[in-house]
Amino acid sequence: MKILACLHYFILEGLVQCLELKIWSLQGCCHYPSILIYGHRASGKSHVMHVLMKELELPHATVSCVECVSIALLFEQVLLSFFGCDAASLLPRSPSLSDFVRVYRQQCSQSPAKQTRYIVSAVGDNVTVILLSEIAWDKFRPNTGCFEPLLLHFPDYSKSELQQILSQNVHSSYSAGFYSAYINILLGVFYSVCRDLRELRHLAALNFSKFCEPLAEGKVKETDTHKLWKHIEPHLKKAMQTVYLREVSRSELFKEAGALRGLSAHTHVELPYYSKFLLIAAYLASYNPARTDKRFFLKHHGKIRKTNFLKKNEKTSNHLLGPKPFPLDRLLAIFYSVVDSRVALTASIFSQISSLVTLQLLAQVSHDDQLDAPKYKCAVSLDFICAISRTVNFDIVKYLYDFL
Incomplete structure (x- = not known):
């Protein structure tokens, strides 16, 4: 199956199969008004939904609530995705929800939906709202009551799954076994404080050259894992102070002035x-x-x-x-x-x-x-x-x- 082959790298086959069955079951009259897909950052939520919508050829509008800083931009993005520029231009300068509903219904009468459209809206059409969030539904549920969405949870990657994913980025100059051993050491230090795939990938790239220093100098062999660990251990422990702080460069992180200092990393943090x-x-x-x-x-x-x-x-x-x-x-x-x-x-x-x-x-x-x-x-x-x-x-x- 093409979609499963595409997502094999992310170890999400089971989730994809579940989501595919759910999406297909939503076709027709009896559909869920909303679906909430939640899970930790970088757990594959957006990627899976993007591939599913593309592979199943479902009409959809993808809207980022971060990029759409006004309600006008959100309405325009939805109409543009479904009906093109002409429909989006029908919105007034400062549109209300009723303006959006009016334009949407007008376009629906000209182009009736043959299957469920997936957008964020509240119009009288065959619509399913798909929400992607890192926050569980219990944090959103209003006290006044609302339609309960279908909840689909993306669990965090396990340590072994992260090991498999990160090991795919093997450096061309070294063997796969050597890089896998490095990732195992990296996860041994950072897994207890960070499960974010993107952050771990960044840390792996940032520290790999330091890990290879004894090897490049001819002091150890690739199989001397214990000596390599002893060399990189103090640097990884200092790097724990800078997790999620991307402002730190490699030169700042490994600057030595008698002893390693984590201060050089924190002093470059820009806060509001x-x-x-x-x-x-x-x-x-x-x-x-x-x-x-x-x-x-x-x-x-x-x-x-x-x-x-x-x-x-x-x-x-x-x-x-x-x-x-x-x-x-x-x-x-x-x-x-x-x-x-x-x-x-x-x-x-x-x-x-x-x-x-x-x-x-x-x-x-x-x-x-x-x-x-x-x-x-x-x-x-x-x-x-x-x-x-x-x-x-x-x-x-x-x-x-x-x-x-």
Whole structure:
């Protein structure tokens, strides 16, 4: 079967067969109003749907919600895909949903659908909505109720599947067995923290030249896996600090100044303006005792000496003890105290917090549920946060309890 041969590289034959049967079953009058296909990033969702739609020759409109920054662009893209430029030009300058429905129905009367059209819409036609997302349906379901979509889950690749996929990119100068051994070592380090195929492929390409250095110098043979592992191990562990941070170049990653440093990678990270202050607030919340917040962030706190805070068990520096968890409300309170402008508490702020967690600059240490507010820990070094603070002209040292 052609489609299965095409997707054999991605080890998705079973999923393709399931999806193909589901798609064919949707043809005709009794069709699902919506299908939600979800799974981790780079698990093959978009690729499988693209190949299925092409191979089954189904009429469809592929719309990216990231690229369509306005509703007008979304409507135009759907009409353009199904009916051509003439239909898209019938939309007014600022179309509403009713305008889109009117134009769509007009075109349907001229070109009736012979089979299910797959678009994102709400018109009176034989339509199925196919949604691709990394988020499970439970996160989308509204409280007021709605049509339940058909749920199809793309599971994460297992370690052995990732081994097979990544081993296909063997370097022409080396044997397949040698490159497969390298991928096995790479996954042994990164698999516990990263399952993203694209990121793992990037890391494999980034570190392979370093892995081959002893071989190029004639110090070891391809079969000396243990010696090669000893050579690459410290570099891979340092590279773990830069997972998902593509701004780091190979020269920065392997720069040695007496010892390998992960700082050179983090200092080149570009974050949004308010994300920097959120990270600064997180660092202060992790390394300052909670009772000192009044001392640092309240204007009329009076004169308080550090010795008044000290207890017998607090003679050790907080930086030596490591970051401590803090609740979300404390993070936001410190954020609004240190940011130099008035910021509304919007979804954008919470989205930036989630992005910092994704980048592994923050670590969430509690479950995000309705009974317990989420707690976080800051996962960056002092040198890194000082570098971030300098970019926004904030003297973080003045707000750290250890440096009073």
